[in-house]
Amino acid sequence: MDRSLYEKKNRFIDTVLNIFIQLSTFISVVLLIIIIGYICYRGIPYFSLDYLVNTTSILKNTIGILPNIVNTIYMIVVTLLIACPIGIGGAIYLNEYATNKKFVTMISFTTEVLAGIPSIIYGLFGMLFFGGVLKLDYSILTGALTLSIMILPIISRNAQIALQAVPKSYREAALGMGSTKWYMIRTVLLPSAIPGILTGVILAMGRIVAESAALLFTAGSLAVLPKNIFGHLFSSGGTLTIQLYLEMAKAHYDQAFVIALILIVIVLCLNFVAKWISRKFDVNKRG
Known part of the structure; x- marks a missing residue:
């Protein structure tokens, strides 16, 4: 009579690997706690609401990061408006329309390569092409165009996975009832994949908020409040990460650390929202 898997003893190598995995997890958690704890220790004592709602002005003798917060919001909105249609549209084409498997494989490989390129190279490309060739100079729009290329792999890949997770029976039922393919995608496929797509978008937002190297070459570091909503896109605008770099350079x-604390809170909130959406998506899929 064969022994079941439950009756078999663990090999020595299995025990070693299990210990190694648990140790790696413990070290990762401890490092995260140390980093967040140290930032909170250094940042909380100097945190004030006035610093968030004021602008830095020598004449008024005030310091603040309100322009940087506004520029960060500008950067997030404009970048997502550019990247989301391209990333989600590309995912729909690759998953639903493309029939050449070699072409799909090539595009997927290219997307993975884009995800691995250092951000400083994106910044150099954005400065030379968007800023130089297209004459956009240092501006929020130049930074947003550069970041849109950076986050395309995140949005596109998550959208592909979300579309692939939708059961084939949904497609077959909609097409069997006589609907066109685009109508099926618009009314059946996309609504079912929205939680997974939103997860990718939120993760991309975290990448935008945390980026500094690429923006230093493209968006610049000017911190002024916008006078015109659309005109501000063509002016230089330093985000929170750029301001953090400048404060460190000045030994402030x-x-x-106050700015770092704000960034940590923003990134953690975005990650918690992404996890919540993923869990809700899993629950709905199981149900």
């Missing part, structure tokens, strides 16, 4: 460590 207290202000730098």
Whole structure:
């Protein structure tokens, strides 16, 4: 009579690997706690609401990061408006329309390569092409166009996975009732895949908020409040990460840690929202 898997003893190598995995997890959690704890320790004592709602002005003798917060919001909105249609549209084409498997494989490989390119190279490309060739100079639009290329792999890949997770029976039922393919995609496929797509978008937002190297070459570091909603897109605008870099360069460590604390809170909130959407998506899929 054959022994079941439950009756078999663990090999020594299995025990070692299990210990190694648990140790790696423990080290990762400890490092995260140390980093967040140290930032909170250095940033919380100097945090004030006035610093968030004021602008830095020598004449008024005030310091603040309100322009940087506004520029960060501008960067997020404009970048997503550019990248989401391209990324989600490309995912729909690759998953639903493309029939050449070699072409799909090539595009998937290219997307993975884009995800691995260092951000400083994106910044150099954006400065030379968008800023130089297209004459956009240092501007929020130049930074947004550069970041849109950076986050395309995140949005596109998550959208592909979300579309692939939709059961084939949904497609077959809609097409069997006489609907066109585009009508099926618009009314059946996309609504079912929205949670997974939104997860990718939120993760992309976290990448936008945390980016600094690429924006230093493309968006610049000017921190002024916008006078015109659309005109501000063509002016230089330093985000929170750029301001953090400048404060560190000036040895203003207290202000730098306050900005770091704000960035940590934003990124953690975005990741918690992404996890919540993923869990809700899994629950709905199981149900």
